[in-house]
Amino acid sequence: MSQRAFQFRFYPTAEQENLLRRTMGSTRLVYNRALAARTEAWYERQERVGYKETSSMLTDWKKDESLSFLNEVSCVPLQQGLRHLQKAFSNFWAGRAKYPNFKKKRNGGSAEFTKSAFKYVDGQVYLAKCAEALPIRWSRLLPQGAEPSTITVKLSPAGRWTVSLLVDVDIEPLPESSNQVGIDLGISSLLTLSTGEKVANPKGFKAKFRKLRKAQKALSRKLKGSNNRYKARLRVARVHAEIADARKDNLHKLTTRLVRENQTIAIEDLCVSNMVKNHKLAQAISDASWGELVRQLEYKSDWYGRTLVKVDRWFPSSKRCHCCGHVVDKLPLNIRDWVCPECGAEHDRDVNAAINVLAGGLSVLACGASVRPDKH
DSSP states (O other), X not given: OEEEEEEEEBOOOHHHHHHHHHHHHHHHHHHHHHHHHHHHHHHHHOOOOOHHHHHHHHHHHHHSGGGGGGGGSOHHHHHHHHHHHHHHHHHHHTTSSOOOOOOOGGGOEEEEEEGGGEEEETTEEEETTOOSOOOBOOSSOOOTTOOXXXXXXXXXXXXXXXXXXXXXXXXXXXXOOOOEEEEEEOSSEEEEETTSOEEEOOOHHHHTHHHHHHHHHHHHTSOTTSXXXXXXXXXXXXXXXXXHHHHHHHHHHHHHHHHHHOSEEEEEOOOHHHHTTSTTTHHHHHHHTXXXXXXXXXXXXXXXXXXXXXXXXXXXXXXXXXXXXXXXXXXXXXXXXXXXXXXXXXXXXXXXXXXXXXXXXXXHHHHOOOOSOOOO
């Protein structure tokens, strides 16, 4: 069994929107107050406050007359917000993430409902304290017999309402294939395969840059707090949503195709968070979304019975000749084609790197060998 989320758009009635906005606002308030309390406890008393303590704080907050509105919404999203905060702190203490930030109203919001706070009857979703079913646009059907375990309602900064249903499903592995491929990530070409194929980078941000720039300049001229500024902010958010949707659509189609066609996929284990510190390449790398591409390859390979192997980031895939194994001392980024001084083979930089990544991945897969360059 695998967990899979199905996301749909929905258009709430005025009554539902009022309830959902109050629920998200209450969830945001509880999250921010708990974060402030945990931060204060640590900096003033060197004390770590956990989920149990913040849950007790929530009970006290509900008894406060100034916070009585917390009792008007379902308690489940409030508790789930505290659990998400606990997870954020766990990731922080483990060094996997930065310190949690306060949530802002302009970023939209979300509310998570567990089984005790919703009903799924005859293909309709009924949330707690909401008499009518959510008017969901069912673009696809859920797997037969699937029952949602968690439902998350989200309001995007662009004003779009979406609902995500998490279900347990049986995903059948794809038939085994004899194909193997190595992938070299890039900017001018999003992917270069060891077969010699190059996949163009759509550069969604660059395509919408002029439209986004115009919308942001219009926003900067509006008076803060005015209704015109609110509408201008929505226009900027919608352009960002267009960029994100186009990028996500392209990545899903590309990764699904790679997983369907190949049994073994080898890719470099890049540290994107460090690479974007280069201000000259940060925008292009972020637009390419390498981290999301690798993430999709990981879970889709797990779903469909494929093998994804990551090659060490220090493996000299570009500087190594795949014919004789000679490694050149320097190979600047502006050199896209080079000739091996040892055997005279002519190489396309990206294709050569993809071939070496596949060879290194197969070595790691076969015997767990290290592919780091020798230091002596």
